[in-house]
Amino acid sequence: MALLAGRTVLLRAGVRLGAEAATRGGNGARRFASHRVLVEPDAAAGIATIKLKNPPVNSLSLEFLTELIICLEKLENDKTFRGIILTSDCPGIFSAGLDLREMCGKNPAHYAEYWRAVQEIWLKLYLSNMVLVAAINGASPAGGCLMALTCDYRVLADNPRYRIGLNETLLGIIAPFWFKDNLVNTIGHRAADRALQLGLLFPPTEALQVGMVDQVVPEDQIHSTALSVMSQWLAIPDHARQLTKSMMRKATADHLIKQREADIQNFVSFISKDSIQKSLQVYLEKLKQKKH
Numbered sequence: 186m187a188l189l190a191g192r193t194v195l196l197r198a199g200v201r202l203g204a205e206a207a208t209r210g211g212n213g214a215r216r217f218a219s220h221r222v223l224v225e226p227d228a229a230a231g232i233a234t235i236k237l238k239n240p241p242v243n244s245l246s247l248e249f250l251t252e253l254i255i256c257l258e259k260l261e262n263d264k265t266f267r268g269i270i271l272t273s274d275c276p277g278i279f280s281a282g283l284d285l286r287e288m289c290g291k292n293p294a295h296y297a298e299y300w301r302a303v304q305e306i307w308l309k310l311y312l313s314n315m316v317l318v319a320a321i322n323g324a325s326p327a328g329g330c331l332m333a334l335t336c337d338y339r340v341l342a343d344n345p346r347y348r349i350g351l352n353e354t355l356l357g358i359i360a361p362f363w364f365k366d367n368l369v370n371t372i373g374h375r376a377a378d379r380a381l382q383l384g385l386l387f388p389p390t391e392a393l394q395v396g397m398v399d400q401v402v403p404e405d406q407i408h409s410t411a412l413s414v415m416s417q418w419l420a421i422p423d424h425a426r427q428l429t430k431s432m433m434r435k436a437t438a439d440h441l442i443k444q445r446e447a448d449i450q451n452f453v454s455f456i457s458k459d460s461i462q463k464s465l466q467v468y469l470e471k472l473k474q475k476k477h
């Protein structure tokens with residue numbers, strides 16, 4: 186049974202187990218898919234490709250996060266797989282980040298439940314024993330960028346519209362300390378300081394320059410590049426790589442784990458403020474009006 190902080194996520198988030206499909210792929214590997222998380226297993230290679238499919242923009246709603254958490258738990262416990270490629274099934278968008286509708290006009294209990302799920306996905310991805318390669322095939326702001334930052338390697342498709350970064354300040358909110366820690370660990374303190382304060386969204390060339398991504402490739406080569414990176418990482422003995430990964434990441438993860446409940450309370454009181462609600466509503470409204 187999948188647990189989220191000691192509770193049954195299936196019940197809390199109203200996700201029905203029946204929504205999942207479990208079949209066998211051509212190579213005999215178990216293929217499982219939920220509504221919004223597609224898993225393409227390659228058992229022979231020990232790799233599963235996770236495709237995010239929550240159209241139109243892969244915003245991270247509570248239900249979507251819950252499905253993703255369950256999927257990661259299953260893969261982590263399945264010895265067939267040693268690596269995950271994380272990518273998107275939504276054309277042009279990796280993920281629009283946290284779902285703004287989960288943070289607007291709801292009650293404190295909902296905000297707390299949502300934030301616990303956001304913490305959980307970050308911890309699951311950041312501390313995964315598997316090799317995680319992000320094949321970023323679209324725009325990747327805020328929470329979308331964070332998911333990519335948890336991975337061991339990031340490949341970004343070369344398209345100037347595919348900008349990536351933690352743009353929270355542009356919404357009138359702030360990146361939580363653990364988003365910041367993850368970014369600092371990736372691009373260094375000075376670059377993170379500037380990027381976070383200005384809410385910078387980097388196009389591919391700049392993202393590569395600043396170290397936000399490890400490689401930029403033509404869009405049609407993104408999956409093959411991710412596969413070849415993966416085989417390089419999988420050539421390292423698991424125990425040595427996993428212990429090294431843990432040594433590099435444990436302190437950052439522990440920082441959140443030790444303050445998890447306080448972080449939830451901080452989020453709830455911050456997001457419940459009238460001024461923050463107003464900023465988020467204005468931002469959402471601007472997004473909607475962009476089309477007209």
Ligand SMILES: CCCCCCCC/C=C\C/C=C/C(=O)SCCNC(=O)CCNC(=O)[C@H](O)C(C)(C)COP(=O)(O)OP(=O)(O)OC[C@H]1O[C@@H](n2cnc3c(N)ncnc32)[C@H](O)[C@@H]1OP(=O)(O)O
Pocket residue numbers: 241242244278280281282283284285286324326327328329352353356358359360361451452455456469472473474475476
């Ligand atoms: C004291 C300390 C306490 C600490 C407290 C910390 C608090 C910090 C809290 C949270 C951190 C937040 C993290 C986040 O991730 S916030 C989300 C940030 N995301 C964005 O800014 C991206 C916004 N979206 C876009 O820029 C674009 O949509 C796009 C580039 C991703 C895609 O562009 P395009 O293809 O042109 O699509 P549309 O813009 O037309 O969008 C389609 C549709 O989707 C809706 N939508 C877009 N993004 C979101 C979203 N993040 N959540 C919900 N809905 C979204 C958009 O409104 C359109 O809707 P429609 O008009 O109804 O069709």
